[in-house]
Amino acid sequence: MTNTDNTSNTNTTDLTETIITELLAIKAVKVSPSKPFQYASGMISPVYTDLRMTISYPELRQHIATGLTALIKRQYPNATVIAGVATAGIPHAAWVAEALSLPLIYVRSHPKDHGTGKQIEGALSSKDHVVLIDDLISTGGSVLGAAKAVSAAGAHVDGVVSVFSYDLPDATTNFEQAKTSLTPLLDYHLLLEHLTNHHELSETDCELAKAWHNDPWHWQPVSM
Ligand SMILES: O=P(O)(O)OC[C@H]1O[C@H](OP(=O)(O)OP(=O)(O)O)[C@H](O)[C@@H]1O
Numbered sequence: 001m002t003n004t005d006n007t008s009n010t011n012t013t014d015l016t017e018t019i020i021t022e023l024l025a026i027k028a029v030k031v032s033p034s035k036p037f038q039y040a041s042g043m044i045s046p047v048y049t050d051l052r053m054t055i056s057y058p059e060l061r062q063h064i065a066t067g068l069t070a071l072i073k074r075q076y077p078n079a080t081v082i083a084g085v086a087t088a089g090i091p092h093a094a095w096v097a098e099a100l101s102l103p104l105i106y107v108r109s110h111p112k113d114h115g116t117g118k119q120i121e122g123a124l125s126s127k128d129h130v131v132l133i134d135d136l137i138s139t140g141g142s143v144l145g146a147a148k149a150v151s152a153a154g155a156h157v158d159g160v161v162s163v164f165s166y167d168l169p170d171a172t173t174n175f176e177q178a179k180t181s182l183t184p185l186l187d188y189h190l191l192l193e194h195l196t197n198h199h200e201l202s203e204t205d206c207e208l209a210k211a212w213h214n215d216p217w218h219w220q221p222v223s224m
């Protein structure tokens with residue numbers, strides 16, 4: 001794959017701002033300090049970003065695919081296979097693979113317990129250079145589990161891209177330990193900056209959102 005990314009920094013900023021605006025318009029981001037959400041890792045948070053909603057909005061999902069495609073062309077120009085992480089990463093991976101004319105695979109969280117018993121679906125060889133796509137990174141546990149399966153199958157993991165990352169210290173540590181790079185399209189700081197600049201979050205909720213991010217495992221729900 002050749003690197004033909006012409007996206008300037010300004011255009012990238014415009015695109016990420018557009019995507020954040022569109023995510024807020026479809027209410028994909030929820031802030032609920034008194035009734036918090038539990039994440040896949042077990043972490044409790046006042047913020048939830050439901051990127052699964054994006055698949056129902058063609059313009060938004062196309063903006064996401066454009067952004068992810070540009071990231072991959074720039075960061076991982078030698079990729080030969082795009083991998084979607086089950087389940088929410090799969091549709092985005094499919095649209096990106098289509099845009100790049102690259103093969104698609106997807107990786108289950110666990111091997112199937114019937115049929116072929118596979119964890120990785122699709123064709124993968126030991127010569128392949130794989131970029132994994134997950135919709136969202138909190139601790140990175142899901143995508144790094146998928147990356148481990150790809151490595152165990154003998155292929156090379158070039159890196160991970162995601163639509164969003166909370167940019168949590170857990171993820172930084174986990175990606176470092178796995179010697180895997182992560183490039184998200186959007187992150188928590190960009191989101192909070194947008195919400196603050198556009199007065200879409202009360203000062204109290206903004207402080208709460210920051211307090212959670214500073215110490216997510218010890219954050220306590222706000223009693224009302
Ligand atoms: O970085 P992590 O701590 O692993 O958390 C993020 C993962 O959690 C969510 O998936 P979930 O397990 O809810 O499953 P789904 O994709 O099937 O909805 C999300 O889609 C990511 O895959």
Ligand SMILES: O=C(O)c1cc(=O)[nH]c(=O)[nH]1
Pocket residue numbers: 038039040041047048049050051136137138139
């Ligand atoms: O970590 C998670 O499980 C998670 C967090 C979030 O905001 N959204 C989501 O879909 N999953």
